[in-house]
Amino acid sequence: MRSMPPRATVRRSAAWLVVLLVLAGAPQLFSVFRLELFTEVLIFALAAASLDLLVGYAGLPSLGHAAFLGLGSYAAGLTAIHLTDSALVGLVVAMVAGATFGVVTGALAVRTRGIYFLMLTLAFGELLASLSVTWVGLTGGTNGLAGIPAPRLPGFADDFLRQPTNRYFYVLAVVAVGFGLLHVVATSPFGRSLVGIRENEARMRSLGYPVDRFKLAAFVFAGMIAALAGATAVQFSRFVSPEALSFKASVFLLLMPLLGGAGRLWGAAVGALLVVFLRQELSSRFDGWELGLGVLLLIVAYALPQLLARTLRRSVRRPVGAGQPPEPEVSR
Amino acid sequence: MTHPDVLALEDVTKRFGSLAAVDEVTMHVPVGGCRALIGPNGAGKSTLFNLVSGRIRPSGGRILFDGRDVTGLSEDRRNRMGMATTFQHSNLFDGLSVRRNLELAMQRRLGLGARVWAGRRRQAELRQRTEQQLEQTGLGPLAERRAGLLAHGQRRRLEIALAVCTDPRLLLLDEPAAGMSAAECEELIELIRSLSERTVVLIEHNIDLVLEVATTISVLDAGRLVMEGGPSEVSGSKIVQEAYLGAGR
């Protein structure tokens, strides 16, 4: 019973088609300002999806994930300033930085549970943020890192990435690759193991899984992808400041998979779209959007479990075979 | 060379504060057969199981599995070496289907647990072996049901199936018959008999079941091993009667 009722498949395919069309035609569809905003959504979507792997799949709620995003930005930015303006090198350096930070902090964090994990990730994020403020010589302190040269894409003209349309497609390509990697991992046996760890860690241990190692791997991988997103961000906007690493940024990021539906990568993308859009609307209407952020948090906490439960009842009836995404359940 | 004892405990002790829950227990379990561990409540049986499985560390003594010292090894490491335990209260993946429960156990056994990519052949093998396991344990018709919605007896069966999935040489069953009806107990006895190529150690309060399946019985009282012997020896033993009746001291 592997084929779904035709109507649902048609609807799904239609939805994907629309998404693809919008993604491909964005430079035509949007004004320059909106295109920039849309690119920001794409970048956050990737970062949010990486966080979803941690929260929605492995059940590891991190309050410091924006630190990876910001770290990737700083790493790529500093590479462009001091090393080379090659875009790809910047991406690689960012991923290495993200993975390293992930290993160092993850080794300690994954040994803790629940509340302690939350607080540790928060603390590590704050550590990185305060570092970016105090190490003025390297990072420019609170003024941020400026003077980042435009990235160069080998095989293309030197000023290829100076044009907004080309920049957009570059970001789209990187984000697509990132999503691809996340998807492969999430639907793999490893991904299912992460779900198992979320569902019942003690059971997994008794079944022979080295749980801490798996958690660390997920943590490092998610951090690496978030750093990739951060690198793309800085290559796009050519600026980064300590704000990007802040606790508020982490909360902002955490809202995305939670709003969009934790446990499904495209849900994180939807969440990213919603949250960025909301922030844009709220901060242009009011002065600062913390109030909106607070209300949003309350909505997610109070109202969403019901929404989540309803979507679950639908998906459980679908038989899951190897290669299909694991059930999108989140026990918070 | 396979060591004759699949499990050996040497002076194993576990203290909680000043209380010795397990007090210098020395036990040898040879390959094959079924060892039952009985004793009154609070005798330390579950604590002993937790020590053997690796969930807690002993205060003293050694635990040897197939002749290898596993005292310092983690629970998951011991499972990979061939030791599987069931939990006293069924501990399943309640939110996942029965099939998914078994798949998780099976994919570890097939070495797929950590893979970020599994080709068609491996996926097919996983599906096939899971299907086999479902049939063998009689859980086939329940394959798509959420584990959390199963009846008690079915949960116990899934609990055992998960442990068996990892292909253990030593299977530790913690009160497998708890809450089971007479009919379910019969099925359980059949199941245990079918596992004869593995060594089974079980904790049970159901003495009839124990007398049916056990080849040797070890009796624990107040953390100490007070008697070991065949079913007939133990059922007639004064020591055992005192242990159960005199538990109010």
Add this chain to the structure above:
Amino acid sequence: MEFLDAYLITILNGLARGVLLFALASGLSLVFGLMDLLNVAHGSVLVIGAYVALTLAPDGRGFWLAAAAAVVVGALFGLVLLVMVKPIQGHGHLDQVLVTLGLAFIVGDLSGRLWDRNIHSLQPPPPLGGSVAILGQPYPVYRLAVIAVGVVLAVGLYLLFERTMLGAVVRAAVADRDMVSALGIDVGRVFVGVVALATALAAFGGVIGGPILGVRPGLDFQVLILALIVVVIGGLGSLRGALVGSILIGLVQSLGPVLFPQFASFLLFGAMALVLMFRPAGLYGRTA
């Protein structure tokens, strides 16, 4: 001792900070230990206390009245918190964080609008406004007073929880909620009492901390993170841990920038990482 000569002032500053942290962290730790509730809005309560003092006693006169008012407001906040957390009872820690965080953001935004976004420094009450000579240098009397208050607070809490019937009930409820319930004691009322006490303490901390810290937006999360670190190091649910942790962090925060200027930020988190490596549940925490 030369060390003492050079750093006595800094140490005293550290102790004063430690007292403020203790006012915050003790409540945070208690509420978690008792109700398994992590209140991320706790820093906001402290700031509210400071703003109350700012409104009622900006120049230090009427300080004690302001403190009393702040305590009442703090207790009320605690009740509001309980109401807001009720719907998500049993949903897990992430939901608690979401709700209390939402509350913190809302309160932070509103207080930034009701007052302004500048830094305000409160004045200490006139009798404590002067300075005293310590090792030849002038040192604010007020800070010494804060340290004294801290001692009173610590002793008071100790007596409350170790020597009174109420304290025994609370300690029992931390250990086994259901058992206490079974004894016929209304655990709900115990919860309300402890939460109100915790938030009242936090608000009080904001009032006495006003002259030492600068009251400004962003203070709520700054102190919250410090309090969280204290609680993680000290162990969730342990009053003693909160005290030891507060003093430790207060001293690290004061001595750090003086002794190791480059590594100041690392020290804090380094200390936390160190403790957690050897005691994953904190110095005095219970390992679940």
